[in-house]
Amino acid sequence: MGGDEKYWYNMATGAVEKGFESPAIDRAGPFDTAEEAARAPEILAERSRAWAEEERAEDE
Template sequence: MTDGSEKYWYNLKTGEVEKGFESPAPDRAGPFDTPEEAAKAPDVIRERSRAWADEEAREDSWGSGPVSDESDADQ
């Protein structure tokens, strides 16, 4: 297993791709295998955030939909 010093990171503050641990951890997104993948980090983050928000919305609304009354179906 390789450590992150040989991987690529996206610097959230500068928008630059970095190799290894150039900036503090809170400022980095990654790791990525290639600089091209790291450059796409904002898109990846945006898509994952959207997916998580959609999933949370589904979980928050679970069980709150219309309840069918089975006794009505028999009539």
């Protein structure tokens, strides 16, 4: 499945989009489902917390 068939979260508008509707700078994704794309801010925050915890563990 190519990126044009996946779902994206538009960071500027908060809209879920299918395919490359918006400029890349505004898109987060890709996601397999529209529901997953709608949760993009939550998913990105979870990933960011996990990366920060990994970095802290590596620094110790």
